[in-house]
Amino acid sequence: MSSVPVSAYLALALILFCIGLYGALTKKNTVIVLISIELMLNAVNINLVTFSKYGANPSITGQVFALFSIAVAAAEVAVGLAILISLYRNRRSVNIDEVNQLKN
Amino acid sequence: MENAWLIPLFPLVSFLFLLLFGKRLKEASAFVGILATLASLVYSILVLLERLESPTHKAEAVWLTIGNLELTAGFEVNQLNALMLVIVSLVSFLVHTYSKGYMHGDERFPVFYAYLGLFTFAMLGLVISPNLLQTYIFWELVGVGSFLLIGFYFYKESAKAAAKKAFIMTRIGDVGLLIGMILLFWQTGSFEYDEIFAAVEEGAISGTMITLTAILIFIGAVGKSGQFPLHTWLPDAMEGPTPVSALIHAATMVAAGVYLVASLFPLFNASETAMLTVAIIGAFTAIFAASIGLVQNDIKRVLAYSTVSQLGYMMLALGSAGYVAGVFHLMTHAFFKALLFLAAGSVIHAVHTQDIEKMGGLWKKLTFTGPLFLIGTLAISGVPLFSGFFSKDEILIAAWAHGNYGLFWLAVIAAFFTAFYMFRLFFMVFTGEARSEMKNVHESPSVMTLPMLVLAVLAVVAGYVNTPWFGAFLGDWLVEGNEALGHGHIAGPGWIMIVATAVSLLGILLAWMMYSKNSISRDWLSSRAPIAYGVVKNKYYIDEIYNQSVVFATKAISLFLRFIELFVVEGLVKLTTATVQALGKTGAKIQNGQVQTYGTIAFVGLAVLMVIYALTGGYL
Numbered sequence: 001m002s003s004v005p006v007s008a009y010l011a012l013a014l015i016l017f018c019i020g021l022y023g024a025l026t027k028k029n030t031v032i033v034l035i036s037i038e039l040m041l042n043a044v045n046i047n048l049v050t051f052s053k054y055g056a057n058p059s060i061t062g063q064v065f066a067l068f069s070i071a072v073a074a075a076e077v078a079v080g081l082a083i084l085i086s087l088y089r090n091r092r093s094v095n096i097d098e099v100n101q102l103k104n
Numbered sequence: 105m106e107n108a109w110l111i112p113l114f115p116l117v118s119f120l121f122l123l124l125f126g127k128r129l130k131e132a133s134a135f136v137g138i139l140a141t142l143a144s145l146v147y148s149i150l151v152l153l154e155r156l157e158s159p160t161h162k163a164e165a166v167w168l169t170i171g172n173l174e175l176t177a178g179f180e181v182n183q184l185n186a187l188m189l190v191i192v193s194l195v196s197f198l199v200h201t202y203s204k205g206y207m208h209g210d211e212r213f214p215v216f217y218a219y220l221g222l223f224t225f226a227m228l229g230l231v232i233s234p235n236l237l238q239t240y241i242f243w244e245l246v247g248v249g250s251f252l253l254i255g256f257y258f259y260k261e262s263a264k265a266a267a268k269k270a271f272i273m274t275r276i277g278d279v280g281l282l283i284g285m286i287l288l289f290w291q292t293g294s295f296e297y298d299e300i301f302a303a304v305e306e307g308a309i310s311g312t313m314i315t316l317t318a319i320l321i322f323i324g325a326v327g328k329s330g331q332f333p334l335h336t337w338l339p340d341a342m343e344g345p346t347p348v349s350a351l352i353h354a355a356t357m358v359a360a361g362v363y364l365v366a367s368l369f370p371l372f373n374a375s376e377t378a379m380l381t382v383a384i385i386g387a388f389t390a391i392f393a394a395s396i397g398l399v400q401n402d403i404k405r406v407l408a409y410s411t412v413s414q415l416g417y418m419m420l421a422l423g424s425a426g427y428v429a430g431v432f433h434l435m436t437h438a439f440f441k442a443l444l445f446l447a448a449g450s451v452i453h454a455v456h457t458q459d460i461e462k463m464g465g466l467w468k469k470l471t472f473t474g475p476l477f478l479i480g481t482l483a484i485s486g487v488p489l490f491s492g493f494f495s496k497d498e499i500l501i502a503a504w505a506h507g508n509y510g511l512f513w514l515a516v517i518a519a520f521f522t523a524f525y526m527f528r529l530f531f532m533v534f535t536g537e538a539r540s541e542m543k544n545v546h547e548s549p550s551v552m553t554l555p556m557l558v559l560a561v562l563a564v565v566a567g568y569v570n571t572p573w574f575g576a577f578l579g580d581w582l583v584e585g586n587e588a589l590g591h592g593h594i595a596g597p598g599w600i601m602i603v604a605t606a607v608s609l610l611g612i613l614l615a616w617m618m619y620s621k622n623s624i625s626r627d628w629l630s631s632r633a634p635i636a637y638g639v640v641k642n643k644y645y646i647d648e649i650y651n652q653s654v655v656f657a658t659k660a661i662s663l664f665l666r667f668i669e670l671f672v673v674e675g676l677v678k679l680t681t682a683t684v685q686a687l688g689k690t691g692a693k694i695q696n697g698q699v700q701t702y703g704t705i706a707f708v709g710l711a712v713l714m715v716i717y718a719l720t721g722g723y724l
Contacts, residue, residue: 024703
């Protein structure tokens with residue numbers, strides 16, 4: 001057993017999540033927003049792994065779930081980047097605040 | 105007599121007919137009105153003649169059934185009602201005839217006749233009502249008629265104001281009447297006069313309650329009859345056409361208050377306090393209004409104050425248990441005051457001014473109106489052998505016999521004032537030199553002089569139905585079969601008649617010396633007591649006092665309430681709308697199509713929910 005307490009892992013995840021959230025909500029560039037979303041996903045992954053090891057009922061399921069999540073995230077990034085590229089082609093811009101066609 | 109209910113219907117038909125076809129008939133509408141009132145008059149006279157022989161006739165039909173309670177409507181022909189029917193329909197008929205000449209050329213001629221019809225209907229309906237509720241309905245209708253006719257020249261600001269004033273002032277009194285009526289109903293369970301009197305006689309109502317209801321009902325009479333302190337509307341009501349002043353504000357409607365007290369006489373008589381109140385208010389009004397009449401310069405206003413004063417006499421008589429005297433004076437007053445008003449109308453018609461300072465020397469020019477006016481003046485002044493003499497004498501005797509010695513002397517002084525100001529009016533209008541240039545002074549057409557002639561005859565002879573010399577025929581008939589009304593003739597000391605004669609002759613003499621012979625300077629008194637003169641000239645500042653107190657207070661309250669309305673009520677409404685609008689605007693602003701904004705809101709919302717969840721311990 002390491003001497004690192006659970007709360008440290010959770011704090012790391014929390015900080016990571018907050019950075020991701022901040023980035024996702026404030027950055028203009030869509031690429032940065034996508035990266036920030038990845039950060040948030042990874043914060044979640046850290047939580048999953050932490051609880052699979054130190055939770056009330058430790059089991060391997062959490063780690064499997066984290067792997068799943070990484071795989072899905074990769075797919076999501078692929079789709080996101082594809083959309084981004086097509087957006088760039090259409091509008092010559094990747095700024096997220098210019099993407100508000102749904103409003104009208 | 106079984107069909108006496110038809111009498112008020114003739115003028116009603118005339119009213120409705122003129123309302124529909126008046127525009128087409130133009131001045132011919134006068135004939136409709138005259139015919140209708142003539143029919144009423146003939147029928148009223150027949151009813152009166154029949155009533156002389158036969159007992160009271162009363163017919164009623166159920167009008168409303170509320171639970172066990174049945175409200176009835178109908179008519180009653182007792183002595184007082186029969187007499188009033190004749191007085192009202194006679195004066196109304198004469199005024200209808202007179203107006204044909206007086207209102208000639210007026211644009212709204214048919215409307216005038218329609219209103220006259222409405223008023224006559226209401227007044228005739230009032231005097232045959234067998235119960236208080238019906239009386240009240242007609243009472244208010246009469247008020248409406250009065251309102252419409254005072255405001256007939258509605259394009260004049262003053263006429264509009266006077267109409268409103270008359271309506272509001274009488275309404276104040278009517279509230280008293282309504283409350284009194286409801287109290288009586290609560291106590292006796294009936295609006296019927298008969299049942300109320302029966303309950304009073306049996307002692308079913310407590311003494312204080314009788315006093316209370318009687319005084320409340322008297323407040324209604326005070327409003328309608330222009331008694332102090334609600335008298336201020338009556339002089340202002342002279343803004344209406346002069347025939348209206350003669351009909352409504354001299355002979356009939358203002359007498360309705362006296363009629364009401366007279367018809368509820370047994371109720372009043374059961375309470376000493378109520379009787380005393382009536383007598384004091386009456387005597388005070390009599391002298392109070394007479395003193396104002398001394399210095400007014402508007403011919404119609406002098407007559408208006410004299411009306412107020414004479415109505416005070418009637419109240420004094422009723423309050424002194426002089427039922428017969430009050431009703432008798434009501435009758436004679438109706439004749440000579442209507443005559444005076446019609447004659448004044450004829451004068452105004454001739455010289456086109458109402459200011460007596462500008463008149464003078466009209467005796468030779470108005471050869472017909474002048475003597476008629478003189479007859480009316482003699483009658484109201486209480487000169488012997490004229491009708492006013494007998495009725496005023498009866499009142500003085502009643503006051504003396506009832507033991508109201510103070511009030512008796514007040515009434516004597518008021519009689520002196522009356523003689524003085526009436527002859528001041530007469531001398532200033534008809535004798536001396538014309539005080540301003542008057543062109544085209546002409547006598548009125550015969551359609552106007554004939555009604556005056558009829559009234560003049562009545563003003564002379566009407567007194568002889570009830571005299572101490574030839575028997576109190578009217579008095580005996582009025583109280584016949586009803587002991588509650590007192591005696592037909594009250595015996596009084598003989599010197600009262602002499603005193604009454606003396607003061608009236610003295611008043612005439614003084615007026616003659618001051619305004620005709622000029623042996624006493626006109627401002628002899630006014631220059632010696634300028635303050636008193638100013639006070640009287642300004643009608644004791646009653647209007648000003650009301651303006652400063654009641655009207656001011658009402659306005660202040662309404663202003664205050666308006667501020668509440670503006671800032672509190674309106675503020676609440678504005679706040680509500682502003683909140684909703686602000687919410688909507690914020691919502692619209694948030695929905696800006698920016699994904700990041702949506703994300704922020706979703707996150708904040710989630711955070712708030714979590715905080716609530718945490719704070720409530722998970723049990724929401």
